[in-house]
Amino acid sequence: MTDVLDRPEAGDTLRVVGTRPARPDGVDKVTGRATYGADFTMAGQLVGKILRSPHAHARIVSIDTRKARALPGVKAIVIGTDFPDQASEELAGGEGASNIRDIALNCLARDKVLYQGHAVAAVAATSSSIADAALALIDVKYEVLPHVTDVEAAMAPDAPLLDETRFTTGLETKPDKPSNIASRMQLKRGDLADGFASADVIVEGRYITPAVHQGYIEPHACVASFGADGQCQVWASSQGQFMIRAYCAKILNIEASDIRVTPAEIGGGFGGKTTVYIEPVALALSKQAGAPVKIVMTRDEVFRATGPTSGAVIEVKLGAKSDGTIVAADVVLKYQAGAFPGSPVGAGAMTALACYNIPNFLITGYDVVNNTPKVAAYRAPGAPISAFGVESAVDELAEKLGMDPIALRLKNAVHDGDKAAYGPTFKNIGYVETLEAIANHPHYKAPLGPNQGRGLAVGFWFNVGGESTAAVNIVEDGSAVVISGNPDIGGSRASMAMMAAEVLGLPVEHVRPIVADTASIGFSMLTGGSRTTFATGMAVTQAAQKVVEDLKRRAAEIWDVAVDKVEWVNGSAVCLDAAKAKPDLTLAAIAGQSAKTGGPIGATIALNAQGAGPGFGVHLCDVEVDPETGHVSVVRYTAAQDVGKAIHPSYVEGQVQGGAVQGIGWALNEEYVFDGKGAMENPGFLDYRMPVASDLPMIDAVLVEVANPRHPFGAKGVGEVPIVPPLAAVGNAVSRAIGVRMHDLPLSPPRVRAAIDAG
Amino acid sequence: MSQLDYLAPASAEDAAKALAAGGDTARPLSGGTDLLVQLRAGRLKPGLIVDLKKIPGAIGIREEAGGFVIGAATSGAALGEHAPLVRAWPGVVEATNLIGSTQIQGRASMAGNICNASPAADSVPALVAARATCVVVGPTGRRTVPVEEIPVGPGRTSLAPGEFVLEIRLPPRGFHAADAYLRSIPRTEMDIAVVGVAVNLTLGVDGVITDARIALGAVGPTVIVAREAAAVLVGTRAEDDVLARLDEAARAVCRPISDKRGTAEFRTKITGVLARRVATIAYARAKERI
Amino acid sequence: MKQHVTATVNGDPVEFLSDPGMTLLDALRDELGLTGSKEGCGSGDCGACSVVVDGRLVCSCLMLAAEAEGHRIETIEGMAEGSVLHPLQRKFIEHAALQCGFCTPGLLVAAKALLDSNPDPSETEVRYWLAGNLCRCTGYDKVIRAVMDAGAEMRQARVA
Incomplete structure (x- = not known):
């Protein structure tokens, strides 16, 4: 471990930083x-509820709210056209820049509904049962349109179009036909053809990951109060009170200083609470009703209308010399954006080869709209998806070369001074140290039992x-x-x-x-x-x-x-x-x-x-596969990460463990399942299967401290890196356990058994 | 707004009257772990809920004529704590105890599991393999019905309006007999069975199987009694070649669907695997009793 | 028709009016102001609403408030004795067994029910007992350690 540099009181030893005191909350x-989002109440508050589209894709012909308004106890009803018109405009405020018109349309649809669960109207009433009854009285006439949920089907030239005016950006020539491909982006270096021509060994694979949800246990909740003087208050569970203020101000055309947002305790977010769904709606209802309005989502609503992150197809081709030097990489990423553009394909592309020094590469990313909920940030957005493809391919390469997976990665590893695949030059990175921490860990040399396999994968995140x-x-x-x-x-x-x-x-x-x-x-x-x-x-x-x-x-x-x-x-x-x-x-x-x-x-x-140090993680996973049922058990897991300096080591370990387990869930059982009509079939924790305590072993978190000199105590961001390697770490372990390369997630028992049977 | 009433009658007869008067929109409540989920999701909009838990005998386990009588609203947790029941019917208890979490076990009942009529209900294959019966109470009196005759399709039962299950009866246990249940789920807990298999065996003193009954869950609209598969076991000591034939015979009677929880092909394969494994466990348990 | 319900919550008598469809969780949170029990799913799959009724661990979202009539209910709010934390509560803080903390009340209530019935559980027993309590932040590692450690401390205290 490297010592911490650049302390504020040079020469002092740290008294507090690096210890494990009780947390103040x-x-x-x-x-x-x-007090979390749903725990806050105001005197005289009304119950707000949202009517959602039963169709995956439809034109809204009309919305008749008269009967609902006539119901005693109904105090306000808003629909999309009650929000001021918005220009298409990118607004900073969330995890990255987001289009404010799309966010408004996602809060309440106007002309079209773009996914099953898309909000079309909202009611505020004096009780929950009256609000439910009012929703049932709102008459929405739809013209149902053909829908598309699969990413490649959405890319097809004859696919149903979500927006007839959308033309793919980022192409060499301007397209003459509209498309669901919102944009194409590329990163390149060297000459791909030359690179592959000089390779002794080539591996090629097509990988699929499903849409998965952040899975925070606390559903979205807020209380909003719109005063008669125009002064607004919002109490909400989110990852940013200023984000809520900015979005509500824009969507409702209110001066931002007139909105005071108080952050509630937040019951998990993982990126999923970096945008608004209900807060502008609650404010609009409150304005109309002249009383505070509370909206609390159900779990069903959380699954159908918030998150998830992209389902994707990842194509990877790697070329290497027989000594293991990777000389060429061609990576194609096709990411679902959901109803509106904005998949994390950019970050997926930038991180895809960030751990490797490769002289010739081309990374092509497609941001594709389809009739599923608008994706939201999810912990290292985009990176676990591309890493699953690349790390699986590197593992296959190691098998083909007969090389140790750590040795192969060390041979191609980025070091300080190397230019990263996404542009900047690395400084003060701890990647090699993290690889070595796993190589020297007893886990790496521990014997495996029957039907067991060991998988290794690495991951990268920028940190900001x-x-x-x-x-x-x-x-x-x-x-x-x-x-x-x-x-x-x-x-x-x-x-x-x-x-x-x-x-x-x-x-x-x-x-x-x-x-x-x-x-x-x-x-x-x-x-x-x-x-x-x-x-x-x-x-x-x-x-x-x-x-x-x-x-x-x-x-x-x-x-x-x-x-x-x-x-x-x-x-x-x-x-x-x-x-x-x-x-x-x-x-x-x-x-x-x-x-x-x-x-x-x-x-x-x-x-x-400025100067957040990028983070690297190396994960090692042992699985045991029941060859008859296809059931996969994770039996041992070690996650090493360069954390700069752990301010509170327990919570740093907690980030590493929690991220690893979210990744294990993604690898093994989590997925959005849609029926033939584009409706989500598993919008609850029963069939959206997140890991439970009995599914897991202890997660050994190994903290590697290579200080970031641009932070007073040497800290680097730690929360996101740990979800990047697990998909491939688990996948590689299963592939090695059963002797068949697994390309598609989740590695649920039916899929694993089918792979075993197919040999 | 739809009105909902709640009653907790103190006798089975009053409960039957209330349910009959409530008609189609009346629902009996025991543990509530299915009913409340359906209420919440809006899949069910009952006008009347009749809580059975105040009826004498609705909660509790008693031994009667060599068998067991289990009140309709007895929780899974209570079954697991009843040592004589666990000893006599380990498969029935382990199947019931697989339903949901510790919290669900604190409430969920076998009667609810039967009457919810899910093809994937865990306790039902075990009860069917055990030849359990239900005492059904209705406006016209009581009748005794084999468990397998209660569910008639997904979400549908043979119960007439006003009828409800008051008790479940497990028959007297012979010597050298034991049962077992296994299910296949993606995780280790908290899932609905993709396949469930129950095996109930009786051995002779020589260790040869004299009676076998096998019930399969989640591979048809209702539990399938695999008679041919059971016949494979009778007269054997569940040797490897017998188990291979059992695997085949169990698969042969499966009529599964493909859904979000598993493909028909997978379900069929796993039925064979589980049949072998469960038979092995039940055989070992019974053999210990010789 | 609303029901008048009388019950005992954390040792204190309570009364409230319940709509027939109201769950015990709704009654605790909205009628009695005990918001420590959380709703994560409303379907018994996450355990955030765990309470103990007559000594039995249950999901309060899967029980009608009307069913509470005459019963004894324990919630997270009754776990500490005044300002003295229960050993489990202390160990959760000490082991950093919570991050966002939303699932924590349910985990603590469930863990206490475990240690009350099984003072010396194995790691596997703890994991299976708590399988109905979803935690998305911690990966469970520190939660399991905290429960095991609290169990050890409580056994020590019993011997001493």
Whole structure:
């Protein structure tokens, strides 16, 4: 493990960062007191419910709401045309830029419904049963259109078109026919034909991954209140209160400062809560009703109308020298976007070969609309899909070459100074160290039992920085409050408090971190892209450093010495001026007389963090296959990752374990199943099969620390990398266990048994 | 808005009267683990729910004439805790205990499992293999019906309006007898059976099978009693070649559909696999009792 | 017709009016203000609404509120004794066995029911007992460790 570089107090050992204190929100969460989206209520609140399309693709001929309006207890009804008209415009605010018109149309359809479950109308009523009855009284006339759910079927020239005015962008020549292919993108290097011509060995495969849902346990929920004076409040569970503010302001044409969004505790998101579905609808209902409106989705609605991530087809062709040097790669990615453009194919393409130094490659990505829910970000969006294809192909290459899978990857590994396949030059990466951590792990050499197989796969994620605001305020008794604008999705309040405590020299228990509403802290991009500990952590650290500078100035003033004669040591000012011989001034002592030294003590830092270090993961998976039933059991799993510096190692391990298990679910049993009419057949946890506790072994998380010098404590984002390798790690393990290369996910018993039978 | 009423009568006769008066929209409630899901999903809009749990005997297990009488609303968890029942009918209990989670076990009943009439119900193949019967109460009195005659198709039962299952009766257990149940699911828990197989065996003192009954779940619209497959076992000690013939005979009677949970082809193959495995377990259990 | 329901929740007598279709979960959350029990699915598949009724672990979303009449219900809100956390609650914090925390109340109620009936469960027993409690954040590793460790501590306390 590499030591941490560039500490704020060079030479000091860290007291707080790297330890495992109790999280500040822990007691609230184990006692049931923490308030999530659906737990908040307002006096006089109405129940909001949404009417959804029964058809996968249809023109809306008419919507008659008269009968519903006449029902006693119904206070408001909104449909798509009640939202102001929107221009097609890309708006930053979510995980990436999103088209605001598409988001509005996804919240409430206008001319067409584009998937089964697409929202067409919403009701606010005095009770849940009245709202249900009102929905049943809304008369929507549809003209049902042919639909398409499969990605390749949607790409076909004669496919039913979701939008007759959409022409593929990114082609050399402008197309003359509309298409469901929203865009094509390419990344290339060298000469592909030359590369393959020089190869001794070529492997080629076509891989399929199904659409899968983020699967957060908390359904979307919000309470919205539209005041008669135009002042709005929203309480909602999301990954970004500022994202909700921005989208609601745009969709409803309200000045953003008139909307105050308070983040509830969030019951999981994984990218799926980086956009709006119900918040603008609840505000519109509240405006019409003149009362607060609460909307809570059912699980059925969550599956049918939110998320998922793309189902995809991945074609991979690799060429290598007999010594294992990969000389050419041709990767084609076809990603479902769902009802509107915006699949994560771009990130899928950029990450596909990021772990490899390959002189000749071509990566082609297609963003394809189809009649399924509009995809939303899901943990390392796009990357697990392309990694499944590439890592399966590399495993097949290792088998063909008779090479150890780690040796093959080490031979082709990217290092510091290498130009990444997606453009930039790598610095301070820990990929080789992470490969070596697995090579040296006892798991790698442990014997396998009968019907068992071992799979290895690697994964990459960029990690991002971006805009954050944080404030550190010193309380009069010498404790501190840390305020940030990022919902805490997996323990970030703990890491914020720890970084502030480290700089201030306080015990972490004396630092209270809170997540503030949009009116109480400056703008912060949402919690996503593995950015919070890096970027918001940087803002917190800098704010704490600014406070320390101020504390030193105040101590100097109290002592009447020069500022450079004051040092900050373990939470106290120490006077370096021997002549003065002043006893140390504790933070509490300085805070207690702040009025005499300039007033309240606090600092706010707003920044746009750059230099998030990319992350690499290497996963090793042992499976046992029942050859008669095709049932796959994961019997051992080890996940190593370069995390920069683990601020709170337990929560870093938790990210690695949780991401690995989501990936295992994706590999083994999760999938959207559609019937012949394009309706989702499994919109519940019974048949959308996420891993349960008895499906799994312990997940050994190995943290490799190669510091990121651009973060005050060396941190890199950690949340997304761990879902990238598991699909292929499990797939490679199954392929090796049964001696048949598996190309399609999920590796459910029927598919595995069929593969065994086909030999 | 549709109105919904809830009653918890204190006698079986009152319950039958209420159900009969409620007509098509009345539903009996025991554990509620299917009923409440259907209510919530809007698949069922009953006007009346008749809770059976206040009826004397609706909850509980008693031994009677060498057999067992199990109240309709007795939870799976209670079955698992009843040592004599577990010893006599391990297959029936393990099948029932496979339904859902620990939480579901706290409520779910065999009677509900039977009357929900899912082709994939776990307890039903085991009860059919055990030759269990139901005491059905209705407006005109009581009748005793073999379990396999209650479900007549997916979601449909032979119960007349006003009728409900009050008790399930397991027959007296002979010597050297045991049953077993296995199912195939994608995960390890929380799934609906893709295939379920129950085997109930009686051995002679020499270890030769004298009686066998096999029931297959999720490979037809209702549970299939695999008589030919059972006949393969009789007169044998469940040796490997016998098991191979059992596999074939079990597959031969399957009439599965392909759906989101599995293809017909897969279901058929797995039926053979499970038949072998379950017969082996049931045989070992029975043999221990010699 | 609304039903008048009288029950005991966390040792205290409660009364409320229930619509006949109302679940126990709805009654706890909306009528009694006990929002610690969560609704993740409404179909008994996630366990976030786990409560104990007369000593039996159940999903409160699969029980009518009217059925609670005369019964004894325990929820997450009754698990700590005043401000003293139950060993399971402490161990969940200590082991970082929660991330978003939404499934945590249900997991804790279920885990307590396990340790109450089986003070020394194996890892496999813990995993199968908790199979009805979905957690999407943790991958279960730290949850299982926390439950095992709490069990060990409670056994120690019993010996001492």
